[in-house]
Amino acid sequence: MSEMIKDNNREPQENLALDDGRRVKVLSPGMMVFKRFIRNRLAIVGICILIFMFLFSFLGGVISPYRQDQVFYKVDSANKEYAGAVVNTDYRFATVDGSPLSTMVRATFNSQVKGKPEESVTFTADGATYTAKKVDDGFWLITAGQDLGKVALLGKIVDVKAAEGKEISPALKEAAAAAAAAGQTAFELEGDAYTLTRDVGKSYRLSGMSEIALASLLNFDAPDPARAGLAADYTFRRNCETAMHRGEKAFEAGGETYTLNAVSENDAEVLDRSGAPVARVSNIIVNPVTSGVLLPPAYREAVTDAIANHQTAFEYVNPEGVTEKHTIQMRGNTYIISTVQQTYLIDMYAAPGPDHPLGTDDHGMDVLTRLMYGGRISLMVGFIVMILENIIGIIIGGVSGYFGGWVDTLLMRFVDLFNSIPYYPMMIIAGAIMDSFEVDPYLRLYMMMAIMGIMGWTGVARVVRGQILSLREQDFMVATEATGIRVSRRIFRHLVPNVMPLLIVQATMGLGSIILTEATLSFLGLGIKYPLASWGSIINSSSNIYVMTNCWYLWIPAGLLIVLTVLGFNFVGDGLRDAFDPRMKR
Amino acid sequence: MSETSANVLEVRNLCKYFPIKAGLFSHVVGQVHAVENVSFTLKRGTTMGLVGESGCGKTTIGKTLLNLTPKTSGEVIFNGSVHLDQLSARELRAFRPKIQIIFQDPYASLSPRLPVGEIIGEAVREHHIVPDGELNAYVSRIMKSCGLFDYQKDRYPHEFSGGQRQRICIARAIALNPDFIVCDEPVSALDVSIQAQIINLLEDLQKEFNLTYLFISHDLSVVQHISDTVGVMYLGNMVEYADKKEIFARPLHPYTRALFSAIPVPDPTVKMNRIILEGSIPSPANPPSGCKFHTRCRECRGVCAQKAPKPVDMGGGHTVACHMYDPESGYAQEKN
Numbered sequence: 001m002s003e004m005i006k007d008n009n010r011e012p013q014e015n016l017a018l019d020d021g022r023r024v025k026v027l028s029p030g031m032m033v034f035k036r037f038i039r040n041r042l043a044i045v046g047i048c049i050l051i052f053m054f055l056f057s058f059l060g061g062v063i064s065p066y067r068q069d070q071v072f073y074k075v076d077s078a079n080k081e082y083a084g085a086v087v088n089t090d091y092r093f094a095t096v097d098g099s100p101l102s103t104m105v106r107a108t109f110n111s112q113v114k115g116k117p118e119e120s121v122t123f124t125a126d127g128a129t130y131t132a133k134k135v136d137d138g139f140w141l142i143t144a145g146q147d148l149g150k151v152a153l154l155g156k157i158v159d160v161k162a163a164e165g166k167e168i169s170p171a172l173k174e175a176a177a178a179a180a181a182a183g184q185t186a187f188e189l190e191g192d193a194y195t196l197t198r199d200v201g202k203s204y205r206l207s208g209m210s211e212i213a214l215a216s217l218l219n220f221d222a223p224d225p226a227r228a229g230l231a232a233d234y235t236f237r238r239n240c241e242t243a244m245h246r247g248e249k250a251f252e253a254g255g256e257t258y259t260l261n262a263v264s265e266n267d268a269e270v271l272d273r274s275g276a277p278v279a280r281v282s283n284i285i286v287n288p289v290t291s292g293v294l295l296p297p298a299y300r301e302a303v304t305d306a307i308a309n310h311q312t313a314f315e316y317v318n319p320e321g322v323t324e325k326h327t328i329q330m331r332g333n334t335y336i337i338s339t340v341q342q343t344y345l346i347d348m349y350a351a352p353g354p355d356h357p358l359g360t361d362d363h364g365m366d367v368l369t370r371l372m373y374g375g376r377i378s379l380m381v382g383f384i385v386m387i388l389e390n391i392i393g394i395i396i397g398g399v400s401g402y403f404g405g406w407v408d409t410l411l412m413r414f415v416d417l418f419n420s421i422p423y424y425p426m427m428i429i430a431g432a433i434m435d436s437f438e439v440d441p442y443l444r445l446y447m448m449m450a451i452m453g454i455m456g457w458t459g460v461a462r463v464v465r466g467q468i469l470s471l472r473e474q475d476f477m478v479a480t481e482a483t484g485i486r487v488s489r490r491i492f493r494h495l496v497p498n499v500m501p502l503l504i505v506q507a508t509m510g511l512g513s514i515i516l517t518e519a520t521l522s523f524l525g526l527g528i529k530y531p532l533a534s535w536g537s538i539i540n541s542s543s544n545i546y547v548m549t550n551c552w553y554l555w556i557p558a559g560l561l562i563v564l565t566v567l568g569f570n571f572v573g574d575g576l577r578d579a580f581d582p583r584m585k586r
Numbered sequence: 587m588s589e590t591s592a593n594v595l596e597v598r599n600l601c602k603y604f605p606i607k608a609g610l611f612s613h614v615v616g617q618v619h620a621v622e623n624v625s626f627t628l629k630r631g632t633t634m635g636l637v638g639e640s641g642c643g644k645t646t647i648g649k650t651l652l653n654l655t656p657k658t659s660g661e662v663i664f665n666g667s668v669h670l671d672q673l674s675a676r677e678l679r680a681f682r683p684k685i686q687i688i689f690q691d692p693y694a695s696l697s698p699r700l701p702v703g704e705i706i707g708e709a710v711r712e713h714h715i716v717p718d719g720e721l722n723a724y725v726s727r728i729m730k731s732c733g734l735f736d737y738q739k740d741r742y743p744h745e746f747s748g749g750q751r752q753r754i755c756i757a758r759a760i761a762l763n764p765d766f767i768v769c770d771e772p773v774s775a776l777d778v779s780i781q782a783q784i785i786n787l788l789e790d791l792q793k794e795f796n797l798t799y800l801f802i803s804h805d806l807s808v809v810q811h812i813s814d815t816v817g818v819m820y821l822g823n824m825v826e827y828a829d830k831k832e833i834f835a836r837p838l839h840p841y842t843r844a845l846f847s848a849i850p851v852p853d854p855t856v857k858m859n860r861i862i863l864e865g866s867i868p869s870p871a872n873p874p875s876g877c878k879f880h881t882r883c884r885e886c887r888g889v890c891a892q893k894a895p896k897p898v899d900m901g902g903g904h905t906v907a908c909h910m911y912d913p914e915s916g917y918a919q920e921k922n
Contacts, residue, residue, distance in 0.1 A: 475695035478654055479755075483709035483762060484682025493708070497699040 036579035043575020049568030053561070057375025064366070068373035069531035071364045072356070074347040077340045082326065083295060085286045085303050085335040091140070091215040096234050101213050102126060105142075109215060113140065131209055136245035138217035138266070138283070141238070143209040148172075148194075151180045153202040160206070168206070176206050214238055218266065221280040223297045231279045240281060244268055264308045280304065286337075303328075307335055349551050359553040362541045363530070371557060374533035378565070381449055381534070382515040386507050388453025389514075393460025394503070400461065401468030402491070412465070415458045423455055431526030441532045448527055452517065456510075463506055467499045501580030508573035512566035519562050535562045593666060594766050594798040595628040595651070600660035602643070602650045606871055618871045620646040622822040624660070625897075626815075630765070633792065633799040635813030635830070637806055637845065639867055643822040644802045645690075648768040651800070652685050653678065665765065683713050683762035690771040692751035696743035702729075703739030706757045715763055725761065731794065732757040733787060749780035753787065760791055766798045773808060785812055806849050810834055815903075818842045821870055821878040827897075828904035838906040840883050877909065885910055887920040 037043055061068070091110060093101045108125040109132060122131045132140045149162040158177035162168040168176070172189055179187040179196055186195050194208035218241060220231035230236055236253040243251035243260055250259050258278060261269040266283040284307050286300040299316055306314035306328055313327045326339045346364035350356055358367040400411040430451055434444050471477055472495075480490045515535075521527035522536030529537070535558045541547070542554040602621040605614040621643045628634050636644050650657045653670040663669060664685060673681060689695040696705055707725040710716060716724040726736045732753045743751060752772060759767050769788065773781040785808060791797060803809050809816060809830075816833045818826040818841065826839040837843045844861040851858065863882050868874050874881045880890035889909050897905040898912050909915035 475689045475691060476697040478649075479687070479689065479695050479758070480697075482652055482654060482682065482685075482687045483712070483758065484679040485709055485712050486679065489708075489712070493700070494697050498697065 033576075033579045037575050040575040040578055042571045043579070046568040046571025046573075046575060049564050050572060053375060053379065053565050053568065056561075057372055057379055060372035061369070061376060064369040064372055066366045066369040068369055068533060069365065070369070072347040072350070072360055072366065073344045073364065074350070075342055076345045077342050079327075079338050080341045080343070081289045081336055082339045082341070083286055083288050083299070083303060083337040085284050085307055085328075085337060086333060088217045088219060088283045088285050091138075091217060092219065093142075093213050093215050094232075094234050094237050095213040096211065098232075098234065101142075105130065109140075109142065113215070130212075132215070135242060139241050139245050140215040141211050142213040142215060144212050145207055146210045146212070148206045148208050148210060150199070151176050151196060151204040151206050153180055153204075172208075180204055214241070216241055217283050218244075218281050219283065219285050221282070221297050221300055223277050223280060223301060225297075227278055236279075240270060240279070244281065263305065267304060267308045282308070284308070284335075302326075303335075303337055349547065349554070351551075352553050358557055359551065361538070361554055362547070367538070367553060367557065370533045370538055371535070371561060374528075374535045374538050374558070375561065375565075377445065377528055377532060377534040378515050378518060378536070378562070381445070381452070381518045382511045382569075384449050385452045385456065385514045385518075386511050388449070389457040389460050389510065390503065390507055392453070392457035394464050396457070397461035397464030398468060401465040401472065402495075404469065404472075408465070408469075411461075415461055418455070418458045421455065426455065427451065427521055427526055428524070431521070431524075441529045444529055445532060448518075448521065452514065456514070459510070460503070460506065463502065464499060467502055468495060471495055471498050501577070505573050505577040505580065508569055508576055512569035512573075515562065515569070516566055535559075592629055593627050594630045594664065595800075596661070596663040596666075597627070597651065598625050598661040598663075600624045600647065600650065600662060601658045602646050602655065603658045616871050619822045619873055620870060621650060621657075624819075624822075624824045626817055626824065626827055628766070628798055628800065629814075630798055631792070631796050632814040633801050633812050635809035635816040636800060636802045636819060637804060637809050637816060638819030639845075640804065641867060641870065642819040643870070644804075644819055645770055647819075648687065648770045648800060648802050652687055652768060654687070680713070683709065683715065684764050685766045685768070686759035686762060686764040687768040687770060688752070688755050688759055688772045691775055692748050692755055693743075693775075695755055696751060698743055701740045701742055702734070702746070702754055705743070705754060706761050709758070710761050713762065715761070728757050728761045731791070732760065733783070747780075748776050749783060752776060752780075752784050756784070756787060756791070760795065760797075763795070764797065766800070769799050769801045769803075771803055772801075774803065774805060781808065788812065806846065810849075818845065821867060821873055823878055823907060824897075825879065825908065826904075826906045828900075828906075829902065832902060832904050836904075838900060838904070838911060839879075839908050840885050840910075841879050842906075877907075887917055889916050889920060 091106075091113070093106060095101050102125070105125045108123050109130070112121045112123045113132060118134070120131060120133050122129060124130070129145055131143045133143065134140050147163050149160060149168050152159040152161070158180055160168060160173045160176050172194070175187055175189045176194065176196065179185075179194075184196065185198075186193065188194070194206060196204040196206055199205045214234070214237065216237070220237060220240075222228040222231040233254065236258075239251040239253045240258065240260070243249075244262070248260065249262075250257055252258070257273060259271045259273075259275075261271055263269060263282075268281045269277055270279040270281060272278045280297070280301050282304045284304045286295060286303045288295050296319060299318075302314055302316045303326075305311075306326075311328065313325065316324050316326055318324055324339050326337050329336045329338065347360050348362055348364050350360040350364075352359045356366045356368065358371070361367050361370060396411055396415070400408045427448075430447070434447060439447065477490070477494060480494055485493075518527055518534060519536030519539070522534045523540045523543075525537075525540060527536060528534035538558040539555045539562075542551060547554060600621055601619075601623060603617040604620055606616040606618060607613065608615045624643075624647060626634065636647065638644050646655070649655045651662055653662075657671065661669065662671075664681075668681060670678060670681070696702075700708070703722075703725050706728060707721050710724065711718065711721055725739065729736065729739070734750065734753055734757060738746075738750075743754065746754065752775075756772075772788070773784050776784060788799065788801075789812065792799065799812070801809060801812055813830045816828065816830050817824050818833075818839065820841050826833065826837070826842045833842065834846065837846050841863075844863050847859060847861040861884075865882050868878065868881055874891070876892045877883070877886075877890040877895050880886045883890065887909070893909070893915065895907045895909045895912060895915065897907045899905050900911060909917035
């Protein structure tokens with residue numbers, strides 16, 4: 001009986017016990033690590049975060065319809081100064097023959113006329129005598145002594161011949177003939193003085209003060225460009241102004257009759273016989289604020305109308321048929337005309353919307369797109385710097401730990417030396433140097449990665465060295481020597497696999513801190529520069545209080561991405577450490 | 587290399603000093619006399635027990651014998667002719683399988699990243715002990731003979747208990763087909779029931795493979811059980827060396843007597859006559875003059891503090907290093 005019980009008890013032990021290893025499927029070491037890793041919930045969260053970050057950064061940039069440095073504009077209306085108008089105080093001159101009046105004459109006229117209430121002023125300029133006769137305030141006719149023609153006495157017949165290009169009125173002809181017959185050398189007609197100078201025999205030269213130019217404060221504008229010549233025509237101007245100043249409603253010029261439609265004292269519209277506007281006469285001059293803009297006569301007319309009517313605002317239908325609202329402001333003796341205009345502006349700090357899910361930044365770039373491209377840089381910097389640090393660190397730490405002795409002492413003092421270089425001041429100096437040389441942003445990126453790698457390997461070297469040093473003394477390493485296993489195998493089969501997990505964990509954890517460092521540097525403006533983006537430099541763009549408080553979409557997403565990525569790397573690092581540790585139970 | 591040599595190991599005047607370094611430039615300020623003038627001979631197929639207090643140099647002897655730490659002076663001769671320190675690195679590596687070691691701590695002596703089959707088979711493959719095709723079967727066989735199961739080959743050391751790990755360590759040593767194994771306190775980290783299993787395993791293997799053991803232990807009952815000869819160490823010196831039966835029946839050296847008096851007797855009627863040693867073991871860096879034991883010896887006389895005792899052959903291979911048994915030392919003439 002007792003034998004049977006014994007047998008019953010023994011049997012399962014010999015075949016399959018409850019805890020028999022044959023019941024358990026043996027997994028390869030890699031699978032074991034993987035299995036332990038995927039059972040770690042935090043690590044899965046971490047890996048999900050990282051996968052998201054990678055997709056977001058590397059795929060996002062491809063999917064995003066915008067380029068990373070694409071600047072967006074918006075159409076906005078702004079009240080802009082459009083034109084200025086002044087009441088003209090400078091005389092404008094027009095000559096009979098259309099040739100410009102000499103500067104000297106104009107200057108002398110201006111100085112003689114200014115402030116003089118006289119009806120007539122005589123002055124000399126350029127060796128000739130001029131007489132300016134005031135027709136009304138602001139309208140003068142300038143006359144000069146000129147050869148008018150010849151008067152020949154042939155017995156009783158007096159022949160008056162006009163000089164070329166001159167006209168002698170019948171009244172003057174009569175007066176000249178009478179004067180010549182009477183043997184006078186001077187006579188007067190209608191207030192004008194004429195002289196007769198004996199030329200040859202009974203022939204006299206008739207000279208008189210004839211009108212050569214007009215000076216006026218009024219400005220002529222032709223609404224119809226086809227008839228612009230008319231406004232420049234001397235007779236037209238002279239007659240028009242004369243009529244205006246005399247308060248007449250019509251005048252004649254060039255055989256046509258024009259009607260004057262007075263708006264105010266110094267402002268009138270000239271209509272032709274059919275009632276079509278021919279010219280606008282006004283003492284108001286309208287000029288565009290920006291050069292190169294041609295103000296259409298209709299606009300000038302509208303401005304002149306508004307000013308004449310003492311309006312502060314008016315409407316104008318522009319050639320495209322759009323009604324524009326303009327306001328008039330008096331500033332000094334100038335009227336400033338402003339209007340609301342449509343302009344292209346950089347779309348800065350735009351709030352999130354359908355076009356820009358996270359708005360735009362201070363350069364008018366799409367924040368979401370910048371975040372995607374910035375993620376590429378941030379992750380790339382993280383990985384490259386990590387690889388760089390590990391290559392240097394593993395070589396130096398490995399050599400130091402494996403060989404020990406003076407090599408170890410020397411290398412570790414070298415590590416101490418590197419550790420005592422202040423990191424941030426160094427980076428700030430490097431950043432400043434690159435700033436002053438205006439280094440290309442890409443080159444700057446590579447330089448920064450190189451510097452970060454060179455400055456950061458010491459930690460890895462210490463860890464590797466310490467680990468190898470302690471492993472070297474372990475019994476299992478002594479056992480490899482006792483069993484006569486060759487050195488290369490000892491290093492690669494026994495040392496390295498035992499250092500590897502720690503290194504992988506360290507590197508993963510280190511990635512987070514490298515990304516943080518890069519973000520810090522970029523935030524301080526020492527790292528990644530425009531047009532490249534990194535998460536840190538995106539936060540940097542919101543470094544003033546207004547943006548900080550009003551444009552949350554500029555810095556919160558970038559900050560969140562940094563936090564999540566670093567957290568993800570740390571979770572994965574933790575998970576890897578637990579998974580690699582074989583002492584962790586399944 | 588004479589495989590048939592009766593003596594697997596001859597040790598003559600083996601010394602191992604560790605330099606004490608101090609100061610800024612690590613200059614040597616003294617020596618730790620870990621092993622001093624140790625001589626003994628091991629016959630093939632026998633087990634020598636090496637006992638002594640902690641820190642008396644037992645483990646150092648084990649490692650120095652295998653040239654895992656280089657010796658300071660003396661000779662270690664394997665199989666009658668092989669001097670490890672005279673071999674080139676390549677020859678040494680080729681000779682390594684012949685001499686193996688089992689460590690005290692089964693947890694630290696197995697690489698945590700390798701499966702058991704690999705740990706056992708790695709060196710076998712390295713030294714081409716069996717053709718590559720037969721490696722797997724060979725490892726299985728070795729594992730079986732060490733009380734391990736075939737399916738455990740793919741397991742990692744952390745999945746095993748201490749006793750199983752020690753079996754793995756033994757399997758690793760056995761697999762190389764060695765002549766000589768240093769068992770460096772192989773059972774001291776294990777609980778008593780497992781100790782017995784391991785001791786029995788070692789004995790079985792010794793019979794199966796005609797192995798020679800140097801069994802280092804501070805556990806006298808284990809040594810009494812397994813050894814053929816016993817050496818007693820005190821502060822780097824071997825103070826007594828004899829056959830097991832001889833030494834347990836007739837311990838001569840005062841230290842051996844004190845040590846053996848501490849073996850518990852499983853009989854409540856027998857009155858324990860323990861010799862309690864006073865004071866603690868002196869520093870091996872600054873050992874006492876003359877006989878190193880004289881500071882704690884009851885039989886100490888003037889000569890003991892002045893002269894180091896020579897080993898005296900008491901007949902039947904029983905040697906003892908004590909002035910008491912040396913008629914030339916002048917011990918007898920002195921008054922106690």
